[in-house]
Amino acid sequence: MKPVKVGLLGLGTVGTGVVRIVEGHQEDLSSQVGSPVVIERIAVKNSGKTRSVAVDQGKLTEDPWDVIRDPEIDVIVEVMGGIDETKSYILEALERGKHIVTANKDLMALHGAEILAKAQEKQCDVFYEASVAGGIPIIRTLIEGFSSDRILKIMGIVNGTTNYILSKMSQEGASYEDVLEEAQKLGYAEADPTSDVEGLDAARKMAILGTLGFRSNIELKDVSVRGISQVTKEDITYAKRLGYEMKLLGIADRQDDHFSISVQPTMVRKGHPIAAVNGVFNAVYVYGEAVGETMFYGAGAGEMPTATSVVADLMAVIKNLRLGVNGLKAIVPYKPKKLKTDEQISYKNFILLHVDDKAGVLAKITQVFAEFGVSLESVVQQPNEHNPEAEIIIVTHQANKASMDKVLQHFEGLDVIRRIKSVYRVEG
Amino acid sequence: MKPVKVGLLGLGTVGTGVVRIVEGHQEDLSSQVGSPVVIERIAVKNSGKTRSVAVDQGKLTEDPWDVIRDPEIDVIVEVMGGIDETKSYILEALERGKHIVTANKDLMALHGAEILAKAQEKQCDVFYEASVAGGIPIIRTLIEGFSSDRILKIMGIVNGTTNYILSKMSQEGASYEDVLEEAQKLGYAEADPTSDVEGLDAARKMAILGTLGFRSNIELKDVSVRGISQVTKEDITYAKRLGYEMKLLGIADRQDDHFSISVQPTMVRKGHPIAAVNGVFNAVYVYGEAVGETMFYGAGAGEMPTATSVVADLMAVIKNLRLGVNGLKAIVPYKPKKLKTDEQISYKNFILLHVDDKAGVLAKITQVFAEFGVSLESVVQQPNEHNPEAEIIIVTHQANKASMDKVLQHFEGLDVIRRIKSVYRVEG
Known part of the structure; x- marks a missing residue:
């Protein structure tokens, strides 16, 4: 079968890994998809730079549009990073019916919905496994x-x-x-x-x-x-x-x-x-x-782990190409987005307070929690080594965020509390 | 779109979980595949048994062939277990163009190659995610x-x-x-x-x-x-x-x-x-x-985790049905099988020996390791609490299995060793 031609945008850390895997594992890859996988063109910032991987100088270009506009190229692998300019490359590539593999979390987090909608319109794949947690699928x-x-x-x-x-x-x-x-x-x-x-x-x-x-x-x-x-x-x-x-x-x-x-x-x-x-x-x-x-x-990162995910996506695109089903398995978010209010968000909290070291302080503080309906899992009061103050360490039970915010606000105005030293969410 | 009809073989622990998920998550499932998913018939051992999940009595049969032969059924979900008889159901279902989801590790380990070959011949899917490590994909x-x-x-x-x-x-x-x-x-x-x-x-x-x-x-x-x-x-x-x-x-x-x-x-x-x-x-x-x-x-097991994997496979079959690509993504093992010889298998070993508590024993023992080229990472000799013997605890470096077997064989004939108490592989 005729080779699948890939255009690579970027030859930094991840791009180098992609070249290494596509070349090093060529036999395994082509056994799976039934044809050679060829990196046809590569857009780089500086085509004169010395590189740790051997690439045919003739494949390099400093203009990403050369890659996007190449009619021979079936799949664009975007590992150059960036947001606005990169988005314009991706959208134009989709417009031309090319499939996309990207490792770009910034792009997908900010413009994923628009890119995926364009992909669906053009029946193209957009895969982005490498954008989250590198080598973990x-x-x-x-x-x-x-x-x-x-x-x-x-x-x-x-x-x-x-x-x-x-x-x-x-x-x-x-x-x-x-x-x-x-x-x-x-x-x-x-x-x-x-x-x-x-x-x-x-x-x-x-x-x-x-x-x-x-x-x-x-x-x-x-x-x-x-x-x-x-x-x-x-x-x-x-x-x-x-x-x-x-x-x-x-x-x-x-x-x-x-x-x-x-x-x-x-x-x-x-x-x-x-x-x-x-x-x-x-x-x-x-x-x-x-x-x-x-x-x-x-x-979660690194040349080869991230490249593993990029090339796995590339393999998935090529398998879909063989079956003629690109763009048909896209997941369209179908659930209406209802975000929790602060009353609905609930978790345990760790709170460290520096307080006056005198009688009745703990009672005042626990009274505030009680007032806002926050119950406590543990409370420890101990002298602070360096100051004439005491430390109070509190772990709450599950408490809603709105109530916790009110407790902390109230603490700001409580004269026995010298400072709210730390507040953390607690899990597990 | 018309509903996808599923035949279930078995309504034990996992089968019950499958019914619960297909019914409980019906809206989510049909949103993904564009049609209802219906469990049409269920083969059980005893149709009179009281069950922890409500099923229409009319769907039950005590004869699995009723399910296999039902021309309405698109996909067979096999969670009954068993090997030879079950294999005959699966092969006949494939013969009839039905796709298979199975949780049956015994069947897949023993007859996977034959079943997958038949599936390829008939362009059917056979998925078996639940057969290994339950809910882990x-x-x-x-x-x-x-x-x-x-x-x-x-x-x-x-x-x-x-x-x-x-x-x-x-x-x-x-x-x-x-x-x-x-x-x-x-x-x-x-x-x-x-x-x-x-x-x-x-x-x-x-x-x-x-x-x-x-x-x-x-x-x-x-x-x-x-x-x-x-x-x-x-x-x-x-x-x-x-x-x-x-x-x-x-x-x-x-x-x-x-x-x-x-x-x-x-x-x-x-x-x-x-x-x-x-x-x-x-x-x-x-x-x-x-x-x-x-x-x-x-x-790794349990009703709901295992059923999660079974129903995920079912969803994959149905997505392929929609695209008309069932059986086209099968992985055919293409690498020749070359098993390592005992000379090629290499790992660290832990060995616990009970030996005579006298001078020169350790030297004799370490001499045997040296003779067969096994180098040692650590050796500890200590008195045994309960006997007039000493214990020797050895951890080897990576050693090939053939040499280790020779060492142990040699130990059998060594009079200062009273018994080889334990031998374990060491990893990590």
Whole structure:
């Protein structure tokens, strides 16, 4: 059969991995799809650059439109990143009937609905397994593996940089600033780490997972986000003492077809499978009404793991090409999007307060919780080592967010409380 | 669109779950496939039996042939178990152009190749996600998620009964016999537990996973099997002391397109993700050349988790029906099967010896290892609490199986060794 011709946009880390797999595993790949798979053209920023993988110089172009407009090309593999310009390439490629494989979470989280609608109009495939959790085939799993089930909760460690930082802080008792600096030296964190450490990268991935898990069009603006830059080594010490590990968790949950999606540093009870996921690894925990607890673990980034997912998508496109069914299996979110109100969002909380060390303080504080209907799982008061203050450490039972917000607001005006030191969601 | 009609063979635990999901999630299911999904007929052993799920009495029959021969039925869901008779139902259903979803690992491990060949001839789908690791979509993951990669190793905890027993022995220091009895009372182990505890159930699942992972026709007879009935609480104590957990692992590994597949109690280093999988849970660890380490975790059995996989397969059949592509995506194992020789199979070993407590014994023993080229990672000699003997605990480096067998054979004839107490594979 005639070769399938692929146009590659981008030859950075992931693009290099894609070339390596397509060339290195050519025999296995063509055995599966019945024809050779050829990377026909590659758009790069600088065609003169020395590269760690051998590519025919004649295939390179510095103009992505050369690839998009090449009539020989059947499938576009987009691993260049970027949003607006990249979107215009993708939409034009679809317009020309080319199928798309992309690793671009930013693009899919922001413009996924528009791109998928265009793909459906043109009967083209758009696959994006690599956009979430690198080498873990979680998108397939949500679409196909759990097609029969009602997914109630997804909890994901979907950002390797922050998991590396929090794991190191936990294992070594180090400060956020020190570990971040080390992560930057090792290449695990960007020079400007904002997108990772402030939870934006994770939020984009959670918008994608939420859309697939709930079959409803979850957008980035629906995800409430808090990053890890305020997490102190003291917080982690308290977490460990109480039997928790601190993780940046993306959490999507559903009750009666109302959804909430958030990203925040979370204290996860040790013994929960996701609490043991350390370093740059990713994991996605999925709780289904019928299937119960499941978890999927693997490398969340890196040249070869991410390329594995990209090329698996490419294989799926080619199998569909052979059967003439591209674009016909698209999942269209069909559930109306009803987001939970703060009254409907409910979870446990950890609260650390610095208070005046005198009689009656604890009574005043617990009175506030009682007033707003928040019941407590545990309360510990202890002297603070460094100050003439006491510390109060509270873990609540499940409490709705509206009530918790009122409690914290009330604390702001309570003179015996010197400061609300930390507040974290608790899971597991 | 007209409803898709399903014939159900069996209404035991899993069958009941299938009815519950198809009825309870009908709206979600029909939204995905564009038509109602109807369970049209159900073959049961005893149609008069009281059941925990409401079914129309008129749909029941005690003769499976009534279901197979019903021309209205598009898809057969086989959850009755059994081998030879069940195989004849499946083959006849395929002959009649019906698609098959089965949870039957015994059938697929023993006759999968024949059934899949018939399915290909008749352009029918045969899906069997539920046959391995219940609710974990591991078969899809191997076929599609890792289609681009070369899988080098699969390690699976694929039998919940034995994992429950070993976890309890480890957590409570209890004996095999006591925990087995308790597991039987709780319904986690059968009255005749042989198939589980002797590793046969796991071996069948590993034949299926090996076939998919290596894309070569691995048969049950290719799997070397050892069960857990000889594992003592002392063995588990030693394992823990050395930093290992004892697990019944199915291990399929590959080197240069030579395969080995085995099931055996294995000491897994703590810290390896699979070492932390406890109780009746299952997990499959997959190491791919490109993707690296991944692991998939969830319930390995039970009514609803298993039914989740069965109904997910049913949805896949129906989507293919809509597209007219049933039977066209079958994976035909295309790699020649080359099994490793004992010289090519290599792993670490734990060995516990009871020896005479006198000078020169250790030298004699280490001399034997040296003679056969097996190098040692650690050796500990200590007095045995109860006997006038010493214990020697040895962990080898990677050693080939042929050499290890020679060492052990030689030990049999060595007068200073009173008994070879235990030998285990070591991983992680």
